Amino acid sequence: MNDRSGTVVVVTGAARGIGRGIALVLGETGATVYVTDIESRSRKTSPLPGTVEDTAEQVTARGGKGIAIPLDHTDDSAVEALFTSIRDEHGGIDLLVANACNGNALPFQNGPFWTLPLENWRNMIDIGVRSHLVSAWYAAPLLMERKGLVILTGYTDPKADVMGNLFYDLAMSSVSRLARSLARDFRSQGVAAVALSPGFTRTEAIVAAIGERPPGSDSIEFPGRAVQALLTDPDVQRYSGQTLRVADVAVEYGFRDIDPPGESL
Template sequence: MTTVAVVTGAARGVGRGIALVLAEAGATVYLTDRESRDRRYSELPGTVEDTAEQVDERGGRGIPVPLDHTDDAAVAALFERVRAEHGGLDLLVANAFNGNALPFRGGPFWTLPLEHWRNMFDNGVRGHLVAAWHAAPLLIERRGLLVFTGLAQPGAEVIANHLFYDLAMTSVSRLAHDAAHDLRPHGVTALAVSPGFTRTEAIMAAFGGGTPPGSDSIEFPGRAVRALLEDPQVSRHAGRTITVADLAAEYGLTDVDAEVRSAAAGS
């Protein structure tokens, strides 16, 4: 049976990378993002239609769904469409997060714009929750997998020295923990995956197009998600927030850069 997945925030960055790796497994991937060819919000490259075409090129089926995850009715319509077309869902990756909507600079909380609450919590944490709320019955139909993307930095006093970001990322971890508690009796595993320093379009723009040292490709988190999806014992990870690096070590994953270097050394 073909894997049916929904990846939110898939026009660029980690969401796009996850969708591309799922495509290599032949998945049908519903791709959501508010960045579309008809309506742009950022000067960064990438639209939901672009990602859908790339998914098709990789061997999957990409279904672009221009969508703002603060629009509850539109989110509900997406999952009703999935139900009508497939009857169930194997994987939801709740990834949409508008953390870069404002200039991202840390500092004392009273110096940070209150607008960060909207772009990090309404677009991010609440968007994750609403997507999961609609997806849960569909995931139960197929005993599927629910992945939230977040950030794990247990040793940080304040993550990124930014109170709003710290609260949002901590909330995603608790969301994964609590969702796992409720879904476990129904055969659905929920967890959070924490990417490392990843070469998203925003990061590449900030570095002037150069390759930041110690960074991962956008497909590395995708390889971690695919490994989880294909693991028959994935339920052991329920409720956890796990870094991509830890998943790579557990599953023996390499990043695309490592494969390129290996191929070059062998030629």
């Protein structure tokens, strides 16, 4: 890994899952990583393991500086306070990974849209798509200061019927469109924006549902290696506005999944 000890990063939704994996990989480079999540030691909302404090400690153990920020991403004033604090401390940020979502807040189901709970709008659109936009909105001046990078986690194929769930499909499609629009507006400021599409990933929710090593699955750190590759590419603007599959990024930059650390899959 390249030394990124001067790099300042924000990863939202990082108590567990893909956000945690991204934060851990960035920690290996020595970066300062602000990790946010509603899931904290003082506010557990899920029986799944993981809190924002756990992730921050793991980032520090990997060689970075993990900073835990318990945060409800539906609270715009709290998001604003986070980026104000980072601006005062560092002046800017190099990378925003907008990953917060709450797709597992309800038992996931597919089927005709009229059979799905309307609460899916809140946990997939308000806590997902809107929180991506709000984070980017408040982070914009800090990103422009350092000509940084925004990565939005989403899904890649606009023709796919994602999970047979209208709300999930709408959220993932919106993330790709959001990356395209952010890229357009940021281009003159030297900031790149990319949507990143992980594959079937062994998140804590997936492991709890179907076991430790489902066939064809990736580790939570595999998307993190894609983020790190894009962050260190001086010509990342060539991808700005696109939605990239993690597997394709791995081929382009020549890395493999590692899980656990040091063991090749």
